[in-house]
Amino acid sequence: MRDGSSRAALGRKVIAPVLAIGVLAVGAHLWLNTNLFADDEVCGGLVTTDSAAAAFPSSGRVSDRDGPDSRPDDRLAFTCTVESSSFLPGSETEHMRISGTRERGDFPFTDDGRWPNPATTSFFTGGATGAVGEDHGWVLLPGACTTKDGPAIVEGYAPEGSDPVQLARLLTDVANKAAEQAGCLDKGPLGAPTALTASPEPRPVDDAAVCGLQGLTFPGPEVRTGAKESVQESLRPTWACEVAGYATYAVTQEPRIVEGILSSPGFKEQPRVAGRQVSGFDPRHVVADCAGVPTYFSLEFGRSYQDAVGAPGTPRRQDLFDDFVEAAGKRLGCSAPTS
Template identity: 35%
Template sequence: MKSKRIAALVTTGVLTLTTALGLYSWWNTNLFGDDSFCNGKLTPSDLASALDTQGRISSVSSSGTTGLPEFRCTVERTSKFLGAEPMKVDVHTAVYAPDFAFQTRTWKSPATLSYLSGNVTGAVSADRGWVMLPTSCRDKAGFLGLGRRRLPAEHEVTVVEARLERGTAEPSKLADLLVKAAARVTESAGCSLGAGDTRPTLQGPGEEKQLDTASACGMQGFAVPADALIDGEVTPGAERVSGTASASWTCDLRFSGSAEAEVSFSTTSDPSIVNDVLRRTPGWKDLPQGQGEIDGYSRAILKCSGKDVYFGMRQDDTYTSVLLDEGKGRWTAVSQAMFQSFLDAAGKQYGCPAVKVPRS
């Protein structure tokens, strides 16, 4: 009887240990997990590299149909008893105007991102990023909206974007994830990302430093107009630059003062951004003598030493509101003067013609 009890206890112990090990593996590894995610656009290894922590990778939600380019998914990595912080990322295709990253409030502070250089257009930070599909894919891949597939309009392009809802990622690893997802989207669409086997390099943001209102963004001659500052609300603060003049370049001016306002500037000669698709967005007007096109105080495309160069300025909502509180005339004068100063200084770096920003 004693030997039977011992055998039963051993059997129970083995079963308990086996169950515990099984549960541990289920909670903390990808054993018997899915072999692909996001309708085949991402693999477990893609996600494990970007969500670089311990735990099991699992799908939270997924939309789309295998074989179609468009997709939307949310994936998380969680663990038990390991003390690892949970991570969650949303990845999907979307359509925007080509210069969306420089002009939309949802992608504010563009100089905090690292810009991809090489054959792929995009940018990443520790918690968000995007990669643009080439224009050859424009009418072949779109996004999923209200349960329906929608291709981009004539003035839009398609991107693959990611946002980490929990946790942060190494920017280079998030870039790798986005490039791989974008490559599979283009494969499904019957076009090519054009990245080849070359891993895109990142041009990271510089350190934030004190704003020099006489030479903003480290650019000689780029002066912040005196009327752009408002005592107590908008005072000289800090600036940060990211990217390179040879590809995409951005600069954020973060003002001190109670308004906590920000103005961002950008330039790019990337043909994936500066092209006929961009020119189809509403607002463009021709400049005299074939110098290029301009859209108010926010965008210009100039013909500079044989190539088209984009120049952009975006005031955040807070700064616009503060200026408008001082009167529409104040906003108009400041916006015109600031964009003019930027065009004059940045244009010299690209060999651009001197242009006059028209007053609206």
Template identity: 40%
Template structure:
């Protein structure tokens, strides 16, 4: 009997310490004892935890609002942890209204390094720190709108799939808030790896059969580098840059950052709809005598076998420098070559109106 009493005297404090430890862990490292919804109900705490990709308690500040009569969303999330060596992390969720092709007009390797997804939800993931999703047309009362989720802290990294899922979840909740009649978006179950720079096949740039740069444009470049997805997808972009010879004094190395050009093709109907709603988009052809629509001669929408397809080219500094050389083709010729060669890769077999 005395032995049992001693064991109880030892066990009770240990159990109490374990319970206290569990309570501290749940209180400071998880949201089990906290709010299930954050930012006025537009963010799921569980989705936010998955995006942060680490143990920690998530809190939010902000929520739905009205900006110039339009629905908006702005929320800051904090992830704090009592575990040693765990810095506080911060994430920003917000909406943006912009030109429907905004994601494809920045140019450079950063644009090409985005991994896009399309289907039940359309959006993109930038490495391991930002994701966004476009709202469907039924939810728009004006220009294209995106719901963005970005990790703002330099320390740590977000889970790519979780980040996309957080943006999609917030978009669905915003859609409910707006009471728009559209199917709920579904987050992708996986995200392709971030495209990395590689040596290009000069006669098959961006993986497009027959697509090349004219010799008058490449100058003394030893080789061509590119950043491109591995397969044809509804949201596609490719960055092309020239590598100069070691004894070349100049321009190529200095202008390497923006490269030669960044090419894009879009066949996602949600994005196409946003493009056509944008300010500056015109049904009148930006290319004289050609049956296309768009913003200008290098940002157009063509009809390819009944499917609306957006083609774009962003000029890099290397291309601008090439114009100083005699006989170097201008942007219109280079863009036409791209459309002619890339079109068939996207099922566009009759795009003469955009390419002649």
């Protein structure tokens, strides 16, 4: 009996430390690799850990480093880096930069190298208004948040491989919280999209209907080979087409985007385009009245067009833009301009 009792006591002495080590290991895993026992929000309350964790491509513990960096003169101007870290073998710390800024209203369609190409971007509207493309997205804040400096947006850069729908939901959530903190969430929270349109696949250019628009000519020289275009399917409310290397066309009737354009600094009357009276920021970023609907048109040129300027058959910039406004206007049901 003594031998049996001794063996049982010895077993208990061995098992107890093993169990203790197991409990510590599980606790360390939960603490270091998950959001259990973590704060519900980071970035000064703007980002929920659950929404951030859903947007990251891999699991980890969400934190915000030093918290948000904000501007005292504008409650909607901030930057915060969210990270997801894990001590599991082979894992790497991932980062997501989220910021609030004010932009010129047509920022998604300007070629400053910062924004994803609108032809391959998934735009969404109906609740929140925004877009996601190339692991980079943005959401417009409510119109009540607009000031003399222009509309406010929330912008996010996510790691490669992030779920675009989850990124859109995260940015919508941040936009709601930022607007609420600033006191300009006037009509209730913005609704996040549940799905996004797929990015179009490049296809050969049809010279008879560039970008699928009858009457639109090729934005380059007569001699060319293998030209491709990426065209979004629907012309409403936001549409874009990229003729690779040559030009990117865009048009939108989305009310919130157009509202932001009309309220931006520098928006003024411009020379007529395709016979239509227009206002805008320059001769190729304008808003026209299209059957009673304010409609924004833009045209950006690529390196291949710049290199072809002066070559036989290369159309002038303004001629191309006039043709675009005319062709897209017909597709939108716009009446002919009056003199």
